Amino acid sequence: MARVTLYGGLRRHVSAPMQQLDSVTMRDAELQAALFENDRPRPHVRVLVNGRNLEWMRGLDTPLEQDHQVAIFPPIAGGTP
Amino acid sequence: MNGWTGKILDIDLSDATVKTYELDMEMARLFLGGRGLGARLLWDAVGPAIEPLSPDNVLIFATGPLTATGYQTSNRFSVTTKSPLTGTILDANSGGFWGMQFKKAGYDALVVRGRAERPVYVEITPNGVTIEDAKHLWGARVGAVTEQLGQNDNRRNVLCIGPAGENLSRMAAIMNDGRRSLARGGPGAVMGRKNLKAIVVEGKERPGIQDHEGFRFLLYESRKMLRTSPLTSQALPEFGTAVVMNLINHIGALPTRNFQQSQFEGAEAISGEALTEKYLVKNASCWACPIGCTRISRTQKVEGEGPEYETTWAFGAQCGVDDLAAIIEANHLCNELGLDTISTGSTIGCAMELTERGLLDSDLRFGRADMLAPAIEALAYRRDLGDDLADGSLRLATKYGAPELSMSVKGLEMPAYDPRGMQGQGLLYATSNRGACHMRGNMLGLEVLGLPKRIDRFQVQGKSSYVILHQNIAAAIDSLVVCKFTHMAVGEEYFARVLSAVSGVEFSTGDLVRAGERVWNLERMYNLREGFTRSDDTLPSRLLREPLADGPSKGWVNELEPMLAEYYRARGWDRQGVPTQDKLKELELEEIVNSQQSTVNSQ
Numbered sequence: 001m002a003r004v005t006l007y008g009g010l011r012r013h014v015s016a017p018m019q020q021l022d023s024v025t026m027r028d029a030e031l032q033a034a035l036f037e038n039d040r041p042r043p044h045v046r047v048l049v050n051g052r053n054l055e056w057m058r059g060l061d062t063p064l065e066q067d068h069q070v071a072i073f074p075p076i077a078g079g080t081p
Numbered sequence: 082m083n084g085w086t087g088k089i090l091d092i093d094l095s096d097a098t099v100k101t102y103e104l105d106m107e108m109a110r111l112f113l114g115g116r117g118l119g120a121r122l123l124w125d126a127v128g129p130a131i132e133p134l135s136p137d138n139v140l141i142f143a144t145g146p147l148t149a150t151g152y153q154t155s156n157r158f159s160v161t162t163k164s165p166l167t168g169t170i171l172d173a174n175s176g177g178f179w180g181m182q183f184k185k186a187g188y189d190a191l192v193v194r195g196r197a198e199r200p201v202y203v204e205i206t207p208n209g210v211t212i213e214d215a216k217h218l219w220g221a222r223v224g225a226v227t228e229q230l231g232q233n234d235n236r237r238n239v240l241c242i243g244p245a246g247e248n249l250s251r252m253a254a255i256m257n258d259g260r261r262s263l264a265r266g267g268p269g270a271v272m273g274r275k276n277l278k279a280i281v282v283e284g285k286e287r288p289g290i291q292d293h294e295g296f297r298f299l300l301y302e303s304r305k306m307l308r309t310s311p312l313t314s315q316a317l318p319e320f321g322t323a324v325v326m327n328l329i330n331h332i333g334a335l336p337t338r339n340f341q342q343s344q345f346e347g348a349e350a351i352s353g354e355a356l357t358e359k360y361l362v363k364n365a366s367c368w369a370c371p372i373g374c375t376r377i378s379r380t381q382k383v384e385g386e387g388p389e390y391e392t393t394w395a396f397g398a399q400c401g402v403d404d405l406a407a408i409i410e411a412n413h414l415c416n417e418l419g420l421d422t423i424s425t426g427s428t429i430g431c432a433m434e435l436t437e438r439g440l441l442d443s444d445l446r447f448g449r450a451d452m453l454a455p456a457i458e459a460l461a462y463r464r465d466l467g468d469d470l471a472d473g474s475l476r477l478a479t480k481y482g483a484p485e486l487s488m489s490v491k492g493l494e495m496p497a498y499d500p501r502g503m504q505g506q507g508l509l510y511a512t513s514n515r516g517a518c519h520m521r522g523n524m525l526g527l528e529v530l531g532l533p534k535r536i537d538r539f540q541v542q543g544k545s546s547y548v549i550l551h552q553n554i555a556a557a558i559d560s561l562v563v564c565k566f567t568h569m570a571v572g573e574e575y576f577a578r579v580l581s582a583v584s585g586v587e588f589s590t591g592d593l594v595r596a597g598e599r600v601w602n603l604e605r606m607y608n609l610r611e612g613f614t615r616s617d618d619t620l621p622s623r624l625l626r627e628p629l630a631d632g633p634s635k636g637w638v639n640e641l642e643p644m645l646a647e648y649y650r651a652r653g654w655d656r657q658g659v660p661t662q663d664k665l666k667e668l669e670l671e672e673i674v675n676s677q678q679s680t681v682n683s684q
Contacts, residue, residue, distance in 0.1 A: 007327050007328070007354065008316060008319070008320055008324055008353075008354065009315055009316070009319055009320075011354065044311065044312075044530065044531060044532065046328065046529075046530070046531075048328075048331050048332065048633075050633060051331050051332045051333050051632065051633025051634075052332075052633060053332075053531075055531070055535060056537060069331075071327070071328075071331045073327070073328050074311065074315070074316060075310075075311035075312055075315070075316055075530075
């Protein structure tokens with residue numbers, strides 16, 4: 001089963017940052033609200049499958065395989081002025 | 082015009098003369114302030130005959146038309162000089178409080194010339210400008226100097242160099258407010274050569290604003306945008322800039338062990354999440370900043386500001402170190418000694434690879450967290466191998482027979498994004514006028530975060546237009562001067578409106594971006610005058626010829642050449658990367674460049 005890792009502020013919705021994809025936690029209402037808006041990923045939430053942005057794949061229809069690593073990031077920015 | 086004080090302070094340390102003269106307001110309209118004004122003044126002041134560490138090089142500290150107005154993040158200022166690390170034009174900018182205080186002292190810029198016979202510091206107060214003996218401060222570290230000269234709860238602010246600047250390290254920073262830095266390219270060494278230990282400022286007059294009502298409305302609007310943007314209201318305050326560590330690692334663009342790999346197994350341990358969980362004491366902010374991305378962190382040994390993402394990478398993944406406490410302590414040490422953390426960490430990483438390849442006899446090996454502090458101390462005081470480290474990775478790697486192991490552009494060490502996994506970032510690095518820099522355009526936003534729009538990080542064709550636009554915007558922001566994080570929530574359109582309200586002169590968004598383009602082209606002309614050519618617009622051979630062996634960017638090199646050719650065309654430059662006369666005329670640079678070139682050539 002694919003592994004899902006949450007980053008940044010999304011971790012406050014789960015007991016451990018790494019979760020099984022179909023676990024109860026992934027259906028947690030607060031987490032769902034943090035990730036989705038009207039059944040679509042919230043703007044600037046980044047979902048990576050094996051390092052590739054989901055948006056460059058087949059979006060939420062992207063098939064997942066057992067060894068896939070899924071990483072979900074809240075809106076973030078970086079660099080130093 | 083409001084926004085500018087209209088005065089430039091000019092100090093010659095060789096004969097202790099202090100002059101004040103009027104700012105040419107046409108120059109202000111064209112180049113704004115900060116980086117732009119600095120470039121324009123340096124063009125006249127320092128030609129090719131002047132070595133960077135000669136007393137004839139100058140330091141130009143410059144604020145911008147928005148500095149100290151109270152607009153969000155209007156705390157920044159810049160220093161411009163000829164870089165002792167790269168030989169290019171250099172500007173570095175910093176936040177904190179000093180820039181605001183200097184503007185309130187009544188000046189747009191300070192030009193420092195010559196060299197004092199003995200160590201001095203300069204004091205600028207409402208009572209006047211004095212040059213004071215600094216014998217008792219020479220050799221002191223940044224915290225001690227700041228304390229001795231009296232920060233006084235930010236009613237008085239201190240800018241100084243540490244031992245690294247005194248010892249002419251080519252990566253020496255100038256520090257302000259004890260913990261902020263004008264870091265890249267070695268401006269601290271120029272200040273050290275001048276025997277100038279510190280500049281203390283006290284100001285009391287806020288700059289004038291033409292349209293108060295309009296300005297207040299824009300303040301209100303900007304505040305709303307900063308509060309509603311998840312970037313500026315959540316991610317940065319909660320996790321600081323190191324919040325991107327895991328993301329960059331996941332996409333396979335985190336340079337590891339001197340760019341030999343692009344994913345670091347210890348990334349989670351040195352991430353913003355780990356920093357917040359284990360070491361964060363509190364957040365802090367620069368003047369007039371509602372974001373508060375600054376970390377105050379504490380280990381068993383030190384407490385201080387930082388580290389930022391780039392620093393955490395430089396002493397972390399770049400050196401194969403996953404000990405976050407050691408990284409925090411390395412950052413603290415650099416702040417105390419006055420060093421650029423990116424160049425320092427990257428040069429140590431370069432020495433580690435030289436050692437592991439048998440080219441250098443040293444104890445510096447990847448993963449040796451215990452070697453960071455001794456190496457930094459040695460570098461700052463030029464002791465033993467530190468004498469080589471202090472000259473930067475390119476001179477170090479060249480001396481030990483492998484210049485290709487310096488991960489630098491034009492001699493400036495690259496920041497924390499591997500151009501093989503972010504094609505546009507490579508073009509950004511290769512064409513940056515001060516050498517490799519991630520702050521000369523926000524390709525992270527475009528290629529990774531999808532801000533303000535989403536583009537494929539592996540795309541090559543068409544990438545140059547994005548790079549150029551964001552280089553021009555960055556140059557404009559650096560000339561206003563405000564923080565680029567504000568730009569992530571408040572677009573350049575608002576900055577143009579704020580500038581119009583402050584100055585009373587209508588600046589459209591196009592005018593603002595055009596000013597940035599003008600600054601970029603003048604910097605380019607400066608470097609060409611110094612003898613730089615197309616061949617300097619390149620990347621280390623590792624990034625051009627060694628495909629990444631694994632990870633999400635596996636198989637990629639940076640496809641620089643086609644991007645570069647496209648970039649020159651889109652810039653309006655010829656095939657050798659020289660701005661055409663038509664382009665110079667379009668940017669109102671023709672007269673400046675041509676007259677000064679003839680002046681320089683006739684010398």
